[in-house]
Amino acid sequence: MKSNHLKILLCLLWLFMIVLPLLRMLSTMAGLNLFEVMTARKFSRAFWQSLNVSSVATFISVSVAGVLSWAVARTNVKHKQLISTLIIVPMLIPSISHGMGLIIIFGANGVVSKIFGLTGGIYGFWGIVFGSVMYSFPVAYLMLYDILRYEDGTPYEAAEVIGLGAIDRFFAITLPYLRKPLISVIFATFTMIITDYGVPLMIGGKYITLPVMMYQDVIGMLDFGKGSAIGVVLLIPAAVACVLDMVSRDSNRLSFVGKPHAIKDNHARDLVAKVIIFAVIVAIFVPIVAFSVIAFIKKYPVNMAMSFAHAARAFEIGALKYLANSLIIAVAVSLLGTALALFNAYMTARAKTKLSYFLHLMSIVSLAVPGIVLGLSYVMFFKGSMIYGGLVILLVVNITHFFASPYLMAYNTFSKLNENLESVGLIMGISRLSVVRDVILPQSKQTIVKMMSYFFINSMMTISAVSFLSNTFNKPLSLMIPQFEGQMQIECAAFVSLVILGANVMMKILEDFSLKLTR
Template structure:
């Protein structure tokens, strides 16, 4: 009976993913007509949009990866000072929506931007250059954290041996570092490429007349209500993520960091100071938009009147920011709670006990979710749930975010559960301890830190996302992040800047609270 119950739960989750992931995509594809394919794929204009999308995405991805590689090497391989400050500073931009980065560039380098006025010059911001810069600001922290984490598991004894053998630093970098980072670099490249290719926040803010696929789809669906054309674009937007998933799935990393040796990094004054200077300069440049948000939030009217004033803050609140902030907090908290619970439960079924056909299906589906861009998933939900009891409610936003961000929290839980003693279930059965008690008293306490990370990931992404929910939100349930494009469209940059700051501060408070809980838990365990 216990096995039947477990099997039933697995099947229930398979049905859940079928309804919330497979059916929405199928419904979206079903809207495609032969006419829409001919109107899009065989027209010069659409070919130009695809070419521009690939060009701007490839350029931004290459810059972001190279910067991430250089800065992660500086942090991991040098004894530079201020590491504990610089790492959070370099990753701070990931706590605001992508459209905020584009808007920050407008505030800084637009026709009346802060830096434009200070230098008395003009910048060609809108179009290719603006999208590239904004996309690098948006995706760099992700690539930086991915590569920095890989550096933690590198075996430094190899470098010591190479140094004893007289191998030059350049040869060590090319023959050891780059070889070790080959697969992580490929994974990071595809992850960043997919994020930029499917993002419409930055192009919406600084794209100008330079059209890319994401904004083209946004215009077709929200502007023209042409779901068939939008579905065709959605398929194209799916391709890079699917390719990335296939490459990552079938190229299992044979390297292991379990036996790596971490040696103390020898100080080198010149190298360490240069590395610190490079990181500080990058951190300052990457956080300029956030600094600009602070300035705009407390001046009366930039650049006409720079006197201290809280008028823009009051105006933002009068326009409903408080209500939308409440929506965002509730949506993000529910997404974090529901998503963490589902991801952990599914990870338990796929990592512990008998590996059945349904558990393997669950594992594959859980990984596949990473290959579905938010803007595509959102359109799928429109075509699938329009007219249902869910449509237009806060719960559909929670549901789409749960699926959109499912893969990373699932992998956190899956990997954490795999590391625990595989005999816990057998011991519990021998001692006649119910499985739910074993999970409650053993597995949950052992993976509590991972659960906090999963909760944080869901909450932060829930606060900053605009892609999946842009097609589904209404005036009553609209979260705060969607006010940014509204304010920007109305040229209320001061209000949009303040909204970005609210989101940033909310995420920082959440991270601080989670860090406090985590430290208390570690002290309790010790």
């Protein structure tokens, strides 16, 4: 009975943290002539442009990730751990910074543009495509790498005994196995790209996408109704991705038996893999190096002398205060979010009642809500409330925005622990709290570390959900990037990106260290 009360409490919490805000957003569309909004020329152009650019970017992103994950998972290249670590570096900076990296290299005054005499064609369609690929392929890579790594090797051995060739093997075994997870990877990547506004804002130029239009409607014209209509459209791919993900997650579990893939010796193949990996890592680090350099140079390309002027300028207008904001938010989200996710997962995974499934669904709804949509719904729902305008609302929105992944990590870990532990406690008269504290949590240390790191890193770099909720008082550091971009101070924006990267790299190192410590 008591556990049901706690579950009802948690459901109520989610009601206020996600369901009601979304409903509030939907309700602003009531007085709106939806048909008119959707058929307006500006909207339909943004819609098709979003679709085009996201499709192309998704195709490239998943292709690169696929080839790369093959190169790492199915060959005998060395230092696989290090390679994977380097590949996820782009996941440690805001998407908007990737757009910036491209501008520095290929923009009107870009390094490469100057050398080759290009006229800055990077703005617009291709800029968005490449910027989006930059930050999305590591996510696709992580998913595909896991899929390839855990693929059962036995069918391949059987195929070899029968004498099937490489092409037949690919179509008979690999493709059928990959189909379902691949669809969910494609949708997850597509969702990430189509709902992002950092890259198109920075590099899109006149090529307006839906999130950018939504941002302009809300921030520029305070047109909440139109913003909400766009928000609803953006909910669709995310909702589809969420459902697909749940479906393939369940069916995948069955295939996770069997033995790992045996990798044969093949030097030619390994050489190809090495070249691919090297090329990708260079492509990842060139833009990062580019904005690292530009942040500390007087005025590119006129004056190449080293200078801290941009850093100083950033601090002058409050970088330190905003960094403090960011750190406070990130640490608080990391601690509170992890605690809430653990509590929530305990209720759904280990104190199972009929309510558990409902609570489980409530806990992963955020998976289907893009950050900007969540942010907009928070503006409308919490405006005028006590927490509006302070750090607390940013904390709440971030916990909600990033909740699903860490929650699922905890849920999976708790589900795998012996199901009778609490029964043993009941029989022996060991309180549930003791069992949780002394048995369950100690066995979940690694997961807890990963959850905390996930919340921290994402809170440090997010610019989506927080953008509508921030003011000069509570603004996090990441939002200085679009601000500087608007003021054409790309060097300062580069400096801020570097600071965020630094904080997140530190967090990653701390995470690795803690994981080793708790092993």
